Amino acid sequence: MDFRLTEDQRALRDGMRQLLRARFDREALRDTVDGAAVGSGAAAVDGAAVGGDAAGTALDSGLWRELGQAGLFALRAPQSAGGVGLGLPEAVLLFEEAGRALLPGPLVASHLAGSAGLVAGAEDGTAVVTAVEGTGPYGGPTPPVEHLAAADAVLVLDEGHTVRVLSPGELAARPMRSLDPLTPLHRVHGRRESDSPGARAAGGSGREQAVGAGVLLREAVLLTAALQLGSACRTLEMAVGYARQREQFGRPVGAFQAVQHLCAGMLVRSETARSVVYAAAVTVDEEEISAAKLLADTAAVGNARDCLQVHGGVGFTWEADVHLHLKRAWLRAEQWRTAVTSEERLASALLCPI
Amino acid sequence: MRLAYTEEEEEFRARLRTWLADVLPTLPPRPDPLDWQARRTYDMDWQRRLYDAGYAGLHWPKDAGGQGATPTQHLIFLEETEAAGAPYVGAGFVGLLHAGPTIAAEGSPRQRARWLPPILRGEEVWCQGFSEPDAGSDLARLRTRAVRDGDTYVVTGSKIWTSHAEVADWCELLVRTDPEAPRHHGITWLALPMDTPGVTVRPLRTLAGSHEFAEVFLDEVRVPVDNRVGAENDGWRVTMVTLSFERGTAFVGEVVACRRTLRLLARRARHNGRWDDAAVRRRLGRLNAEFSALWRLIQWNVSEAAHGLRQGGTGVPGAGGSVFKLRYSQARQELYDAAAAVLGPAALDLAEEWALERLSSLSYTIAAGTSQIQHNIVAERILGLPKGR
Numbered sequence: 001m002d003f004r005l006t007e008d009q010r011a012l013r014d015g016m017r018q019l020l021r022a023r024f025d026r027e028a029l030r031d032t033v034d035g036a037a038v039g040s041g042a043a044a045v046d047g048a049a050v051g052g053d054a055a056g057t058a059l060d061s062g063l064w065r066e067l068g069q070a071g072l073f074a075l076r077a078p079q080s081a082g083g084v085g086l087g088l089p090e091a092v093l094l095f096e097e098a099g100r101a102l103l104p105g106p107l108v109a110s111h112l113a114g115s116a117g118l119v120a121g122a123e124d125g126t127a128v129v130t131a132v133e134g135t136g137p138y139g140g141p142t143p144p145v146e147h148l149a150a151a152d153a154v155l156v157l158d159e160g161h162t163v164r165v166l167s168p169g170e171l172a173a174r175p176m177r178s179l180d181p182l183t184p185l186h187r188v189h190g191r192r193e194s195d196s197p198g199a200r201a202a203g204g205s206g207r208e209q210a211v212g213a214g215v216l217l218r219e220a221v222l223l224t225a226a227l228q229l230g231s232a233c234r235t236l237e238m239a240v241g242y243a244r245q246r247e248q249f250g251r252p253v254g255a256f257q258a259v260q261h262l263c264a265g266m267l268v269r270s271e272t273a274r275s276v277v278y279a280a281a282v283t284v285d286e287e288e289i290s291a292a293k294l295l296a297d298t299a300a301v302g303n304a305r306d307c308l309q310v311h312g313g314v315g316f317t318w319e320a321d322v323h324l325h326l327k328r329a330w331l332r333a334e335q336w337r338t339a340v341t342s343e344e345r346l347a348s349a350l351l352c353p354i
Numbered sequence: 355m356r357l358a359y360t361e362e363e364e365e366f367r368a369r370l371r372t373w374l375a376d377v378l379p380t381l382p383p384r385p386d387p388l389d390w391q392a393r394r395t396y397d398m399d400w401q402r403r404l405y406d407a408g409y410a411g412l413h414w415p416k417d418a419g420g421q422g423a424t425p426t427q428h429l430i431f432l433e434e435t436e437a438a439g440a441p442y443v444g445a446g447f448v449g450l451l452h453a454g455p456t457i458a459a460e461g462s463p464r465q466r467a468r469w470l471p472p473i474l475r476g477e478e479v480w481c482q483g484f485s486e487p488d489a490g491s492d493l494a495r496l497r498t499r500a501v502r503d504g505d506t507y508v509v510t511g512s513k514i515w516t517s518h519a520e521v522a523d524w525c526e527l528l529v530r531t532d533p534e535a536p537r538h539h540g541i542t543w544l545a546l547p548m549d550t551p552g553v554t555v556r557p558l559r560t561l562a563g564s565h566e567f568a569e570v571f572l573d574e575v576r577v578p579v580d581n582r583v584g585a586e587n588d589g590w591r592v593t594m595v596t597l598s599f600e601r602g603t604a605f606v607g608e609v610v611a612c613r614r615t616l617r618l619l620a621r622r623a624r625h626n627g628r629w630d631d632a633a634v635r636r637r638l639g640r641l642n643a644e645f646s647a648l649w650r651l652i653q654w655n656v657s658e659a660a661h662g663l664r665q666g667g668t669g670v671p672g673a674g675g676s677v678f679k680l681r682y683s684q685a686r687q688e689l690y691d692a693a694a695a696v697l698g699p700a701a702l703d704l705a706e707e708w709a710l711e712r713l714s715s716l717s718y719t720i721a722a723g724t725s726q727i728q729h730n731i732v733a734e735r736i737l738g739l740p741k742g743r
Contacts, residue, residue: 004654006355267737340636
């Protein structure tokens, strides 16, 4: 047993961090937010349908292709198929970095499509792929679909079924006024007639894939957990950085134990989550993946809230980045296995013989 | 990121399992938990069996009589012994986990030869005289005085929270030898024979009703200078050599036990109908996630420690263990609170399984550094926040 990052894994993670620092730094993040604020506002006003200009932020297709070239989407496709040939642990490390940087876009679905070869162009970032999540055995409402307007294809992942690929036009969906300024959301009502012109134009979608949805669902849950982990680590850094520099009563607020303990609690959350997220990437065990998502959600949401608290009044402003992390964390917590589902699964697992 | 064990590690596990399967049925019946002498005898008998089988001082260096096992082998040992229901280290705790390693690291050849073998063979029990009524989390405030008189120290003061004091042969004692020096610099480490005149042990009753520790009163107790490990006034450093590094293996057995308890709890809930309550199910489900994560955190910390040792270091800094301890102590309390939720009114009956553990779990956020101190350590040493106030 040697449960640590290998040199190669470290290098891969550092490379991704550098790429994102160069291509999606804080300035780029804030520019995207400013652009999106206008877009999503318009969508709320006229309630435009899918494909309309007002349905939300357009993704930066240049950045998306760069991510594709860097191997983010084809990471796990075999080298014989033009992929990078790496595994889930490596994917988790890259998604953790994406989560840190608050990188917008349907990263999970595009990665699944690119690595499993489900949608042509997904692997190199020339096609953007989003996904619709089935309700699963524990019921509950279907979560909204993200970045529908920017997507070229939609994966339908329903537990117990095979994967289907639709064109975005085949979904009957209405835009929501998304809580997360960087993630446009649509509420899905069902499917349109499959022989509608929109569907055919998109190239014979709706085809069944030989791949079972279960495997991809598990991976989606795990990669979302990795995004949450990255966000949790980032908000911890932000809180610590601010607590060191902000002075009140003649000393940095980070010298007050009340603030210190908030920050220490954040580290406990993120490190606990990290251990199980990384382990789940190795074992790909259903139960462990639920644990990973549950604790990563808790860490991302909890850390964002505490980070906001440490920032005081500044944390409540639009200008600070904290709210972007919190909103994304809330969204991710609703996607790909909610707390209720994870907890119920983990409870049932306790009754299974070992 | 490799979670699989190597062939060598699996061989170690297999050999251990075989031995446990052979030896456990031959053990005497468990002693009455209130009978300290019987507990000592039982624990020392187990230690002797470990010694004879070559498992004593597993994590001690070979030149100290230990096995020089890797942190991963130690993890496997603790996991397997707990899973098999083997006895816990018990009265051997301080000797094997702190006093012994301290003597191994800082003692003279004569001191090592005198004190280490009886610890490994299960012949002598050690207890710890660190905390005092006025020196808890702030240990460096300790005031028990030792005044040099020829070739002895004359020690006067009192110690508290001393486990196994009633049955110990030796006490690793921290005393103040220079009251004028800065607090960390006037402390000395002594080995005190517990049968020395002037030593009085008074058991302390815990809120769980049992006597798990004692107060130790020292009234002009004479300790030979030869019993000093390290230099005079260097006792703080001597103590911290062992305390501030760890191999990530503390609580391995307990986490294994907690995970088993959780499964039993789910069955009990299923049986008594509490399982129908979604809130109870979800609570147990979340605890399942927490303890899975804690197990992985142990493996992570052990891997880090093993790596550190391979690089010639001493293990992982204790600060890394603080993260684990903070979460574990809390999770353990949550586990037994969940047990009470499953038991309902039966949790008020101390004869019920888990009712007593619920009480003893309350010490976890206090013992070995309160959660508040652990938060301070994490904030200052890991996160680099300014020194708190």
